[in-house]
Amino acid sequence: MDAHTATPGVAAALRPPRWLLPALAVAIGYYVAARLGMAFTLHPHPISTLWPPNALLLAALLLTAGRDWWWLLLAALPGHIAAELQSGVPTVMVLGWYASNCSEALIGASLLRVFVRGVPRLDSLRDTGILLLTAALAAPVFSTFIDAALVRLIGWGTSTYWDLVSTRLFSNALAALMVVPLILAWAAWLAAGPAKMRGARYAEAAALFSGLLAVCLLAFAMPHSDAHTAPAVFYAPLPFLLWAAVRFGPLGVVSALPAMAVATIWGTVHGLGPFTTETPQDTAREMQLFLITASVPLLLLAVALAERSRIERESRSQLTHLSRVAMLGELSGGIAHELNQPLTAILANAQAAQHFLANKPGERAILSEILQDIILADKRAGDVIDRLRAMFKRGETRTEALDPNRLVRDVMSLAHGDMTTRGIEVVPRLAASLPEIRGDRIQLQQVILNLIVNAADAMSMCAPNDRVLTVHTLATKGRVHINVIDRGPGFTVASEILFEAFYTTKPQGLGLGLSISKSIVSAHGGRLRAVTRKGGGAAFLITLPALARRP
Amino acid sequence: MPDNNKRLQCDSQEGGAMSIARANVTVVDDDVLVLRSLDRLLQSAGFEVEVFSSPKDFLEKRTANPAGCIVMDLSMPGISGLELQQALFGTRDGRPVVFISGQGSVPASVQAMKAGAVDFLTKPIDEAQLLGAVRVALDKDRAARGQRAEQAAITACLAALTPREREVLAGVVAGKLNKQIAAELGTAEKTIKVHRARMMRKMAVDSVAELVRLWTLTQPPQA
Incomplete structure (x- = not known):
């Protein structure tokens, strides 16, 4: 083989396979998760109250292509052995558990793939419902039977088959409920490119989580007399969870729920809080049931809210696009x-x-x-x-730094033909060296185009010399103004009515243009106003926040 | 034709209108790229070309009463082509107009043609169409100019007649005999014959039929 053909081959061989990083993450994550699961064990009851490795593996499978699954399952083995061998369990049993843990991840991920294409989305009720039914219900149920059967077959411990099933089932289900949505939500957040948040938002998130942790520790991790467990205690975290659902969506809830679970389990494991009963099995089950019943509705609530706002966003963007296309048709x-x-x-x-x-x-x-x-x-x-x-x-909204004058000039050249055929003279009065603004180029052009076309329509009855349209840009402190001024008859109704949906004065108009323009400008943190001018004609004034000038 | 030569001799005011060496085409379009390209195309076809990039410019700088034709864009900022056509009617500029338009709007084309446009071409224009329309327009201009010149010549001849000769002319054109005219004017038939001969010479015609043709040309067209 000569050098020319050999080089690409070497380069390809040196490039790490795409499954390597996920596999490494799984190996480490699985180990950490297993150690965590062991820390959640209620002694002398030998089984963990929340066993996250299986759920972690399941989430990892959901995030990767089916052909790479075997690598991930294989990567879990060293983590599994490293964690389990420390607990003095026979090797056969350790391998048996590896098999049953993998079975849960495989069953959950395969079932989900049947119903949901790609990674399940937490802003879709359907996806989330299927996620709960497969990953948090079907997978733990089936794998627990396998697990209990293996334990009995190997003959480790003294528990009966059904005891094993009932204790492990809740532990696995709770883990799937806490861990799978958590990983999926944060993976989606990272994939979307983390949005820039304002400082106030960080402060709110910090207040929410510290408040939630404080309440959970007070309610579930304080010395407790089992005779007087007020029901109110169980509802104490609810305001914080609702806060998370309403203000931070699924990402907030899937992060808040594990925080509550960890605080609760920590308290219970240390013999604190309201879940103290005769036997460790009952204590574990009561706590697990509490966490499961509290989590599912809150998760679904957050998802329902997110779905509604996603649909609203989609239909608004559809409407915006539709009105843009209609305008281009004109x-x-x-x-x-x-x-x-x-x-x-x-x-x-x-x-x-x-x-x-x-x-x-x-x-x-x-x-x-x-x-x-x-x-x-x-x-x-x-x-x-x-x-x-x-x-x-x-397309999706894309924000970038924009030159307001360039925006106006682009729209003017787009409308040039229409203005010429209508005999309208467009006079640009553009201030030199304006600060930039931040926004979606196409949407802002749509607004300016809408105003120009409206102004032209308003002047259709004017004398040729009066068919003059002025586009004026200027800057004031922290603001950029784009004003579209016509010499038409002005308007006779209150200016707010102009911006109402379906209000129109044109025989062919839909009455959506101005209402959409206003919402576009509002979404950019600006204002769109209309005024009748003293000398006659109307002026539409766009005000947008200016970006700080670059030094 | 000897007749024409004779007639031109008594043309006292509007001489030289027909003595143009090269046909002149004026192009008005607000789009400079289009304007330049039409300029080149018409020049390459052998026309003398004059261009204006705005209707205002054209109205201000055009020559008073030139020969030729105008090729203009229908839609221009400020004054539209149709408005410009109307504005030209107000002046003595009677040059034929060929409209070019970026979009074939039927109402606009109807209006343009009604107002006397030679043709209405939709962009992009093929050279055969454009050159054809320009030639038609130039022919029309030449014919109109010829007619105007002839009318002017006749008017000049008529002006040279004495009142009596004019009365005789009216009688002759009305188909009356010398005897009848003499009776109406209260003179001798012989005197009328003299006036008539002088009148026919001044009008540079040999026959009554020719005289009647010239006379009709000076009459305003009847609706």
């Missing part, structure tokens, strides 16, 4: 004009060049001028199409 004549201009120039130039070549072949200068103009015209047509395509595209 502009189609003008856009055809915008494309026809450069096409006309290209054709006429090319035909002139043919004549020059036939009649005056010696004149190279004119031919080079012609070619230069053809290039210019072609680029102009390309720009029109690019701008149009961007406006037609339906």
Whole structure:
């Protein structure tokens, strides 16, 4: 083999396989989770009250492709052996548990893959419902039978088959309920690119979690007389959990629930709190049942809220896109004009060049001028199409730093054809060196375009000399203003009514343009207002927060 | 034609209108790229071209009463092509107009054609269409100019007639005999014959039929 063919092969061999990092994370995570699970053991009752390794493995499988699962399962083995051998259990039993733990992860992940494509989403009630039924119910149930059977087969310990089933089932189910959503939610958060949060938001999260921990420790980890357990104690964490659900969504709840579980288990393991009964089995079961019944509805509540806001967001973005497309439809004549201009120039130039070549072949200068103009015209047509395509595209909101003047100029060139065919003169009065603003380029262009088209509509009855539209940009302290001013008749209704959905004065209008424009501007932290001008005409004023100037 | 030569001799005011060396095409379009390309195309086809990038510019800088035709964009900022066409009607600029438009709006084209546009071309324009329309427009301009020149010549000839000769002319055109005219004017038939001969010479015609044709040309068209 020569060097040329060998090099890529070596490079490929040196690149780590894609399963390596997840496998490493699983090996370490599994070990840590197993040690944690052991710490949650209620002595002398030998079984952990919350056994997270299986759930961790399940979540890891859900996050990876099926063909890499075997690597992850294999990676769990060293972690499993390292953790279990410290507890003095026979090797056969350790391997048996490895098999039953893997079976839980495999059963849960495979069942879920049947019903949910890809990683289950915590802003979908359907996905979350299936997640609970498969990962937190079916998988623990089936694997617990296998587990108990293996324990009896190997003959380790003295518990009966059904005792084993009942103690391990709750432990595994609780772990799946706490750990799988936790890992999925944080993985989704990381994948989406962590959103920038304001300081106040961090402070709120810190207050929420310290409050929750304090309440849980007070309620479930204090010396307790079992004769007087007030029911109110069990509801003490509820306000904090609701707070998490409403303000922080699924991510907040899936983080708050394990915090409550850990505090509760810690208290119980140390013989504190309200869950102290005759036998450790009963104590464990009562505590587990409490945690499970408290968690499921709160998780579902947070997911339902998240789903509703996701659907609202999606339909709003759909509506925004729809109104944008409708507006572009209205502009189609003008856009055809915008494309026809450069096409006309290209054709006429090319035909002139043919004549020059036939009649005056010696004149190279004119031919080079012609070619230069053809290039210019072609680029102009390309720009029109690019701008149009961007406006037609339906995409997620993308925020970036924007130059307000550039925004206005782009919209003006998009509307140029329409304004020209309507005989409207657009006068830009753009302040030099404006600070930048932050926002979605397409959505803000949509707002300006909407205002320009409205202004043009308002001036359709004006005398030719009065069909003048002014777009004015300026900066005041911390703010950027974009004003669209017309010389039309102004408006006769209160300005708030203009922005109501379905209010329109146009025979073909939907009445959505201004209402959508206003919500776009609001979402950018700005304001959109309308005023009638003294000299006649209307002015629509966009105010947006300015970005701090770069030094 | 000897007749024409004779007639042009008594043309005292509007001479030289037909003596244009090259046809002049004026292009008005607000889009500079389009304007330049049309300029080149028309020049390459052998026309003398004059361009204006705004209707305002055109109205301010155009020459008073040139020969030729105008090629203009229908939709321009400020004054639209149709408005410009109306504005030209107000002046003595009677040059034929060829409209070009980025979008074929039917109402606009109907209005333009009603107002006397030669053609209404939709962009992008093929050279055959454009050059064809421009040639038609130039022909129309030439014909209109020729007609105007002839009318002016006739008017000049008429102005040279004495009142009596004009009365005789009216009688002749009305188909009356010399005898009848003499009776109406209360003179001798012989005197009328002299006036008539002088009138026919001043009008540079040999026959009554020719005289009637010229006379009709000076009459306003009847609705």
